[in-house]
Every structure is written in structure tokens, then in C-alpha cells.
Amino acid sequence: MTSTTSTSTDLDAPSRTHRFRVTPARVLRSEWHKLWTLRSTWITLLCASAVTFGIGLTMGATYEDGGGDGDIDTVVLTLIGIQFTQIIVAVLGILVTASEYTTGMIRATMTAVPRRLPVLLSKAAVFGALVLGVTLVTHAATFLGAQLLLSGTEQSASLGDPGITRALVGSAIGLTLLGLIALGLGALLRSTPGAIGAFIGGIMILPEVIPLLPYDVATDVVKYFPARALESATSAGPVPEGAAPGAALLALALWATASLTAAGILLKRRDV
Numbered sequence: 001m002t003s004t005t006s007t008s009t010d011l012d013a014p015s016r017t018h019r020f021r022v023t024p025a026r027v028l029r030s031e032w033h034k035l036w037t038l039r040s041t042w043i044t045l046l047c048a049s050a051v052t053f054g055i056g057l058t059m060g061a062t063y064e065d066g067g068g069d070g071d072i073d074t075v076v077l078t079l080i081g082i083q084f085t086q087i088i089v090a091v092l093g094i095l096v097t098a099s100e101y102t103t104g105m106i107r108a109t110m111t112a113v114p115r116r117l118p119v120l121l122s123k124a125a126v127f128g129a130l131v132l133g134v135t136l137v138t139h140a141a142t143f144l145g146a147q148l149l150l151s152g153t154e155q156s157a158s159l160g161d162p163g164i165t166r167a168l169v170g171s172a173i174g175l176t177l178l179g180l181i182a183l184g185l186g187a188l189l190r191s192t193p194g195a196i197g198a199f200i201g202g203i204m205i206l207p208e209v210i211p212l213l214p215y216d217v218a219t220d221v222v223k224y225f226p227a228r229a230l231e232s233a234t235s236a237g238p239v240p241e242g243a244a245p246g247a248a249l250l251a252l253a254l255w256a257t258a259s260l261t262a263a264g265i266l267l268k269r270r271d272v
Contacts, residue, residue, distance in 0.1 A: 031122040048088040049138040055081030056142035060149030073235045074157045075167040078146040086178055093182035094195040096127050101190040116267050131179050135172040163236035170245050174233035177252040178226055184259025203227055224251040
């Protein structure tokens with residue numbers, strides 16, 4: 001009787017091990033569930049969309065020919081709300097990682113996934129996919145809505161015009177990459193206030209200070225900083241003293257990669 005029970009237990013062990021084995025798909029599903037079920041995720045994204053859409057429609061409704069805004073890029077004009085939504089998206093990216101350290105949930109997460117790195121990559125993947133999808137829809141809707149109000153003006157344009165679709169897609173990709181940079185900062189600093197301060201200081205304020213330096217190289221370098229690169233990626237036409245759209249997106253991708261790589265290295269080396 002004992003022998004039969006022991007044998008049965010031994011045969012069941014592999015199936016139980018397989019059932020509870022940690023796999024990349026399961027880690028990804030877990031991180032998606034955590035992000036999806038947080039009320040703050042949807043409130044933040046809805047706020048970001050509302051700000052972009054609302055400001056875009058306001059610009060369209062109040063625009064008048066001859067007011068001195070005729071030389072502004074059409075996509076930049078309609079998506080000018082990105083100046084505010086980039087902060088909202090960055091805060092959400094920081095919360096995805098830093099909030100788990102604040103609540104202590106990170107201990108349970110790392111106990112379940114001892115290798116750690118899959119957790120960070122899964123967080124980045126689900127956050128990036130969600131933000132990219134929401135921003136693509138928001139930016140397209142904002143542009144089309146604003147164009148209904150801009151019809152007949154010098155800012156009138158359509159999706160088929162040169163550079164328009166590329167700028168709308170580029171703005172969504174750029175904003176997503178900016179959010180991933182913030183996500184990496186949250187994992188690096190493990191503090192929501194600290195990461196927000198670092199983002200505002202390093203990403204938004206520093207590019208405005210560097211050009212004041214008496215060096216020509218400062219102007220050449222600053223156009224590849226995240227906030228400036230996002231401006232170039234959002235424009236349908238060339239930006240004076242700015243990077244080309246492709247180069248701007250590449251710079252943002254490298255910044256995001258550097259942020260996540262540094263976060264991954266520290267995550268592997270230090271205690272939770």
C-alpha cells in the first residue's frame with residue numbers, strides 16, 4: 001500500500017513541476033494582469049488621452065489665419081498637448097516599477113521569479129504595448145478631429161499629405177520610448193518621487209540648459225536628447241537645428257535601451 005502511494009506520488013511530481021514552472025509567457029501574463037487591473041493605469045492613460053485630444057481640438061477651434069502660427073508644423077500644432085502628456089506617461093512608467101518597491105510587493109514578485117530580469121523585460125513589454133496602442137489611436141483621433149476645425153485654413157492637411165502619417169506614428173513610438181526611459185528610471189532609483197524628479201530634471205530641464213554652454217558641440221548633441229528627439233519625431237517636416245525623424249527615434253530607442261539595461265544590471269546585482 002505504501003509502495004503504491006509512493007510510486008503514484010513520484011509519477012505526479014513531474015506534472016506538478018511543469019504546472020507551476022516559471023516561463024516567459026507566464027511572467028508576461030502576470031505583469032499584464034498587474035498592469036491591467038490597476039485602476040491608476042486606466043485613469044492615467046485616460047487623462048493623457050483627454051489632455052492630448054482636448055488641447056488639439058482647442059488649437060483647431062481657436063486657430064486663425066494670419067495669426068503668426070502659419071509656419072508651425074501641422075502635426076506639432078495639433079499634438080501640442082504631448083508637452084503635457086509626456087509627463088503623465090512618464091509617471092505611469094515610473095509607477096510600473098517603483099511602486100512595487102514602495103508597497104513591498106517586489107519581494108513576492110522576485111520570490112516567484114528568482115531570475116529577476118524576465119520581470120523587468122515583461123513590465124517593459126506590456127507597458128510599451130499598451131501605451132503604443134493608446135497613443136496611436138489618440139494621436140490619429142486628435143489630428144483628424146482638429147482637421148475638421150482647421151478645414152479651409154493654412155493648417156489644413158490630410159493623412160495622405162507627405163510626412164503626416166509618419167509623424168503621427170513617430171509621435172506615438174517616441175512617446176512610448178520616453179515612457180520606457182521613465183520605467184527604467186523607476187527600477188533604477190526604486191523611488192517614485194526620486195524617479196519623477198530625475199525625469200523632469202534630466203529629460204526636460206537639462207536639454208534647455210545645455211545649449212547655453214559656450215560650445216558648438218552642445219547644440220549638436222542636445223538635439224538627440226529624449227525630449228528634443230520627441231519633437232523631431234512628431235514633426236511632419238524638418239525641424240530647424242533638430243535631428244532627422246529616423247535619427248530621433250533611433251536616439252530615443254538607444255536612451256530607452258540604456259535605461260533598461262542599467263536597471264537590469266542593478267536588479268541582478270543588488271538585494272531587493
